Amino acid sequence: MNLYTSKTEAVAKKAFEAAGNGDYETVVHLIDHSFNTEDCDEKGNSLLHYAVLGKNQKLVKYLVERCKMDPAWANQSMCTPYDLAAGTPLEDYIKGVCGFSLGECYRNPVLRGMHPDPSIVRVGEDYYMVNSSFVIFPCIPISHSKDLVHWKTIGYAVTDEKWAKKYLGNLESGRGFWAPDISYHNGRFYICATLRNNDDAPFIQTQMVTSSDEPAGPYGTPVIHNVLGIDPSIFTDDDGKRYMLVNRGARIMEISEDGTKLLSLPELIWYGHSGHAPEGPHLLKKDGYYYCFLAEGGTGKGHMISVARSRKLYGPYENCPYNPIMHQWDEMGAIQCCGHGKPVETPDGRWFMVYLCSRFIDGTWGMTGRETCLDEITWTLDGWPLVNGRKGPSYMAPVPFPEKSGKVISRIGQSVWFTPRTRDITRVRTGEDGILWIRGDGLDLCSRQCQSLLIQFQPDFGFYAEFEMWIPGEETNEFTSDAGMTLYYDENTYIKFGVTKNLVFVTEYVNNAYVRTKSMKFDFQGRVLFGVETDGLNRTFLLNNEILWRWTDVTSICSEGLTKGKRFTGAAYGVYVNGSNLLCWRQHSKI
Structure with missing residues (x-):
């Protein structure tokens, strides 16, 4: 969607007024001759928002079926036309269009407030996620979910006050633990993250690894690797060999099974789709291919997720023809800056991606920091993953496991003080x-x-x-x-x-x-x-x-x-x- 311009303002306001009054003929005439259905008002309300308020079902059906306007698209207050239809005859019609009821959907972001740089792993029917914590103590929150939507913090990767004082005590704000990753291997959980030091440190970027046999911890004393780069992740190949990836692009090095030793130097396997700020590398092996996921474009509104694949671990890697597979294409979207994601497979064979996003007040002020979104991955016939059909972030989507609704903990609570x-x-x-x-x-x-x-x-x-x-x-x-x-x-x-x-x-x-x-x-x-x-x-x-x-x-x-x-x-x-x-x-x- 786009905010109307000075040239289109008069027509847009006329169309919004007509739609709000349920005036089918006037709206259709304006669409036929002068109004762009991508135009919205200052608060992000689309023509469909106004049409739902006008309660003319014929007009709503025309906008949805002929003009392909999305009833699940949110304005700047995260309100969709579907929300406005609640309790009216239009609700059943829109339910049929969306394929889910208002009570059977989740809303993005699934984790609100500061929850940047998500990484996820599934063990059995349980999902575990970690997020960046920077200089905040306790460090690197670990969350648990049964349904990918409702999350509860269960522990932290670093809880030793003396260790934190030694490594974090003099850091400038915004440094500290960046972009953690969580993985599982032979009955043990591994968390790695960049420990970003001050610019006058001997190593401004180092990589931390810690592990535990319980997802909530306690985790062992972290091991620090003096390797430049950010956004580490750990990948275990079919032969049991283990690797750590860091940016820029995706650079890979072999590590010991427990992650405490580096067995090779970092080697670049893929620099990315755009060539701009490639980071956040993750590897996944599926159907004989190694899939390498990257975050690109910087963490602002150019942020995106891209992917490449290879039959060999060290490449060469083939760029996905559909890149970027996640990006917010809509400048007026309430959810922006979508990138830095990691895929996870559900027990029934579906795939989902958790990724970071930002929301802004007045389009400028990201008061809550970067948050965590969730969207489903579908695989093309030629074997490429697409996040939410490559449409950008969803605002509302069907819950992944409706049978678990009402049996899981509600949205994450903040019982821990930092x-x-x-x-x-x-x-x-x-x-x-x-x-x-x-x-x-x-x-x-x-x-x-x-x-x-x-x-x-x-x-x-x-x-x-x-x-x-x-x-x-x-x-x-x-x-x-x-x-x-x-x-x-x-x-x-x-x-x-x-x-x-x-x-x-x-x-x-x-x-x-x-x-x-x-x-x-x-x-x-x-x-x-x-x-x-x-x-x-x-x-x-x-x-x-x-x-x-x-x-x-x-x-x-x-x-x-x-x-x-x-x-x-x-x-x-x-x-x-x-x-x-x-x-x-x-x-x-x-x-």
Whole structure:
């Protein structure tokens, strides 16, 4: 879809109005003579959105059957014409077109909030996925699913505070663990990832390998290989030999069975379809072919997935004639930047791809970071895989295993609290009763060494978070610092909404300075209730259920909010202490 231009605006608005009024003749006339059905409005609503609201079934059928408009195409708010038809006579018609009911579909992204660079493996009827964590601790979340749609975090690949402090403790934000891969071999799970160091390190890119006989862990002490490249993955051939792939393109090297030793130097087997930023290599062997999958085009709106194949492991590899096999062709699509994927086969012989994507507020601000999508792979008669029929990402699709609906855990929950780089357990802990304990370390959030905060990643563009804060009864020290909630991206951009002994304030930090602050007198008596409501770029700050301030255009706490270093994580929220006091929090609600 395309936003109408100044030349087509008048005709488009006339067509939208006619469709909304159910005016079949006018809409058909405009389509015949001047209106382009690819045009949509500023909010991404297509002509079919308006036609469904107009409730003229003849017009809806004309747009779907003659003009081939998709009732499962989403506007910028992720609403489809199918959604708008719910509860009307049009719902049954669209169900027949789509082949699934509204209750028998899933919505992309399947993992929302910061879940970039997915890798997946199936063992029996269980699926396991890992995602990048950068400098966040605990590191590299491991998720489990029975149906590919509903996921629950079950563990982390790196949980040793001392190890994390040694390897992550001084890293700039955006470095750390990039693009992990999970695989299974001889009863053991293997996770590898790039450990991206600062640019002044002896090796700026290294490859980490760890393993466990249980998918949730605990995993062993990681082994670090000083090999330049990113996005490692492990492939096991039919003869039992094991290999690691890294970029650029797909470079392959033999490794020991346990992944702790490198047995050869990296050798290029395929550089990709486009030649632009080829990364994220994965190998799959099927029907006598080695299929090599790559992410290409950079992680912006040019992102894509391509594939090549060969009868021999080291090639030469033949480019797929249908490349790229996944790409968002639609500039107005609500889901963008689709790439970096890995295929998985289901027990019944079907194939699916998990891949990363981004969603943007106003087409610009990727507040939630990169997320995880799922789409089915079909194989052409000449043996090539196509993701979602090469149509780009789906917004809604039939659930892969309808018989398991209602028997699986709902969308992933965030029960774990994170800290940047590592965790000082003498200062920060979480209780079984849900209470969070933080003793300040005297450092503000702009310091890389600050450990006196706990965060979770923003789950969507709209949500509400509320925390009660108090000084424990046994704490006798005077409250001499500030403490409260934080809206956090990294040490370079964040917002603090907090209290001191006699003030309540909200302040925004951007690139070495606090750039705007609001404050008012407040008498802190040892207990207070913070609340922050998020609606796109707007944030509302509440203290003890009273609205104090509303800020619009809060753009700093997302990847696009500042050009500095590596910024491709996601917005977070949480609680902090700046000073030396011990304080407690209880999270009341989140939507």
